[in-house]
Amino acid sequence: MFAAVFRRSYPFKSNFLRKIYICCFVLLSLTFYGQQVRAASTCAIATAHPDATAAGCEILRNGGNAFDAAIAVTAALAVVEPYSSGLGGGGFYLLHLAESERKVFIDAREMAPQAVSEKIYLDGSGEVIPGLSREGPLAAAIPGIPSAISHLSKYYARLPLTDTLRPAISLAKEGFLVDPRFVRAWDGSKNESENFQSQKIFFLRQLSRLA
Numbered sequence: 001m002f003a004a005v006f007r008r009s010y011p012f013k014s015n016f017l018r019k020i021y022i023c024c025f026v027l028l029s030l031t032f033y034g035q036q037v038r039a040a041s042t043c044a045i046a047t048a049h050p051d052a053t054a055a056g057c058e059i060l061r062n063g064g065n066a067f068d069a070a071i072a073v074t075a076a077l078a079v080v081e082p083y084s085s086g087l088g089g090g091g092f093y094l095l096h097l098a099e100s101e102r103k104v105f106i107d108a109r110e111m112a113p114q115a116v117s118e119k120i121y122l123d124g125s126g127e128v129i130p131g132l133s134r135e136g137p138l139a140a141a142i143p144g145i146p147s148a149i150s151h152l153s154k155y156y157a158r159l160p161l162t163d164t165l166r167p168a169i170s171l172a173k174e175g176f177l178v179d180p181r182f183v184r185a186w187d188g189s190k191n192e193s194e195n196f197q198s199q200k201i202f203f204l205r206q207l208s209r210l211a
Contacts, residue, residue, distance in 0.1 A: 075168035083185035090144035108148030
């Protein structure tokens, strides 16, 4: 089985609202012996973070298939790389079902709320208001990743979400080592939060917990 994940999401900095494009590639392999399915003793997974890779491998070792591992990787990246991955964005999933040779494309891109039109981003003269579509509440879209994870779990995965989300939940509860990139993103978010009082309060609360 093969699963490729192309993700687009709101970064941790820019108030979770500025869109950036990222691409993460997940390659997962499983071996089947006749009709008997065995847990994978080895795995081949490439992600943007070692903890996300470990999450995918853990799911394969526990009897999950490639799609279970893709769910685990997606959720883990949301925890360890909140500045460039997350549940608040969207992406694409390209699936290959080895047994049937089927190819499945899942469009999980985020969408604008139904009541939104381009007019809310224009001034009285019909000119674009700078930054309004990139920062603040009017820049938010309806995320597609949560729905994609649910769809993958329902139609293609072998394990329940309670299992495939467990590695990400553990990372969120127990913590993980941050790298210089994470620190730079966190510092950048603090600086940009000065423009939004509620975001500033959020960061102050989070920093107090880390102190």
